[in-house]
Amino acid sequence: MHVTAITMEDTSFPYRLGTECAEETVARLGARAASRYLVVCDTTVAALYGRDLAARLEKDAGPAVLLTHPAGEVHKRIGTVGDLAEQALAEGADRRSVVVALGGGITGNIAGLLASLLFRGITLVHVPTTVVAMLDSVLSLKQAVNASFGKNLVGTFYQPAEVLADTAMLRTLPARELRSGMGEVVKNALAIRPSMIERLSAELRPDARYEDAAMRWIIEESVAAKAQVTGADKHERRDGLVLEYGHTTGHAIEHAARGEVAHGAGVAIGMIVAAEVSRLLGHASGDLVGLHRELVAKAGLEGSVPALVDPADVKNWLTYDNKRGYLPCPPASTPMVLLSAPGQVLRSGPLPLVPVPLELLGRAVDALAAPAGQTAAEQAAGADRLSPAPA
Numbered sequence: 043m044h045v046t047a048i049t050m051e052d053t054s055f056p057y058r059l060g061t062e063c064a065e066e067t068v069a070r071l072g073a074r075a076a077s078r079y080l081v082v083c084d085t086t087v088a089a090l091y092g093r094d095l096a097a098r099l100e101k102d103a104g105p106a107v108l109l110t111h112p113a114g115e116v117h118k119r120i121g122t123v124g125d126l127a128e129q130a131l132a133e134g135a136d137r138r139s140v141v142v143a144l145g146g147g148i149t150g151n152i153a154g155l156l157a158s159l160l161f162r163g164i165t166l167v168h169v170p171t172t173v174v175a176m177l178d179s180v181l182s183l184k185q186a187v188n189a190s191f192g193k194n195l196v197g198t199f200y201q202p203a204e205v206l207a208d209t210a211m212l213r214t215l216p217a218r219e220l221r222s223g224m225g226e227v228v229k230n231a232l233a234i235r236p237s238m239i240e241r242l243s244a245e246l247r248p249d250a251r252y253e254d255a256a257m258r259w260i261i262e263e264s265v266a267a268k269a270q271v272t273g274a275d276k277h278e279r280r281d282g283l284v285l286e287y288g289h290t291t292g293h294a295i296e297h298a299a300r301g302e303v304a305h306g307a308g309v310a311i312g313m314i315v316a317a318e319v320s321r322l323l324g325h326a327s328g329d330l331v332g333l334h335r336e337l338v339a340k341a342g343l344e345g346s347v348p349a350l351v352d353p354a355d356v357k358n359w360l361t362y363d364n365k366r367g368y369l370p371c372p373p374a375s376t377p378m379v380l381l382s383a384p385g386q387v388l389r390s391g392p393l394p395l396v397p398v399p400l401e402l403l404g405r406a407v408d409a410l411a412a413p414a415g416q417t418a419a420e421q422a423a424g425a426d427r428l429s430p431a432p433a
């Protein structure tokens with residue numbers, strides 16, 4: 043496995059990436075000499091990889107138990123963490139046990155929180171199985187679950203001891219999830235690492251069929267992009283906020299779609315909206331919007347607000363964005379990450395955020411919303427008719 047040292051302020055851990063490296067994964071976990079391996083995964087991943095990993099650990103590393111939770115965002119809640127903690131203790135977990143978070147971002151967050159709480163903190167190793175987890179959630183120290191009042195509201199910061207990522211596990215990932223991950227990859231390229239745009243444009247596949255070598259390159263570049271902005275900001279409250287590019291409208295679309303639009307798919311549309319907003323404010327050219335559309339289309343993602351989503355609902359959710367509070371904003375405006383060009387982020391002092399009038403943001407959302415029967419090309423033409431603000 044190829045290793046990258048991830049450093050975030052005073053925290054560091056190795057990120058190992060390879061293809062078909064089940065034996066090395068078991069050997070590296072075995073080297074931790076845990077009293078017990080607590081393999082946490084959802085029921086889907088348990089059937090695909092969890093039972094096998096637990097059996098290999100039991101054979102070659104030490105006692106291992108499989109702790110499963112139901113898949114889905116509704117189960118990312120504190121009750122699930124509590125249930126798993128009770129099960130772990132019933133199975134004999136102690137301070138020398140190691141939590142192995144095997145799965146996507148949901149399992150990573152649940153298991154991350156579990157590891158931070160058991161005996162006030164035991165060793166956590168991430169074995170990510172989705173693109174989102176490999177290039178996003180395992181590189182964040184944020185471990186949070188949802189509350190009835192909103193997403194990721196109950197949590198803490200907790201670091202893994204190690205990340206062990208095997209791209210062979212992505213071969214079973216549904217195309218919807220692969221494309222969702224690619225939405226975050228496009229974000230990293232546009233907002234943080236423009237040097238990867240040319241090759242990424244050639245590597246992206248609308249059908250979401252990726253060779254292992256291409257996938258490893260995509261993940262390595264994305265890991266480097268995320269590390270670049272969190273190196274001096276482990277809590278993602280300053281430079282790391284750039285990772286929120288496309289998320290203002292993306293989250294609003296996700297909420298309005300009630301689970302029908304995957305996270306990265308929402309971010310993809312949100313990035314196009316952000317580029318339009320930047321153009322309308324006179325900060326960016328139409329070429330930047332065009333580049334966004336091109337990469338999003340190559341990733342097999344929609345470039346317009348889907349017909350199933352009510353734009354009025356999206357505009358309502360925009361007023362609840364979680365970046366409020368980072369920046370003093372005039373009334374009826376919201377903080378957003380905007381670009382003037384690839385990799386060029388607009389700033390307010392040290393923060394990569396600028397206030398945007400909600401009315402103008404709403405116009406950009408409307409321009410990307412499809413009236414019934416309109417094609418994507420007609421929508422794009424409609425968006426082009428929005429005139430930029432005078433310089």
Ligand SMILES: NC(=O)c1ccc[n+]([C@@H]2O[C@H](COP(=O)([O-])OP(=O)(O)OC[C@H]3O[C@@H](n4cnc5c(N)ncnc54)[C@H](O)[C@@H]3O)[C@@H](O)[C@H]2O)c1
Nearest residue numbers: 086113146147148171172174175178179182184211214215
């Ligand atoms: N800072 C952070 O901690 C951070 C960053 C990004 C995302 N997240 C969180 O991550 C979550 C989204 O993560 P996700 O997109 O990985 O979703 P997920 O964990 O729900 O996984 C997506 C689906 O794919 C299935 N799956 C996982 N691996 C598979 C495989 N290899 N083959 C077949 N099916 C597989 C899962 O069972 C699930 O149904 C959200 O809750 C989000 O808040 C957290």
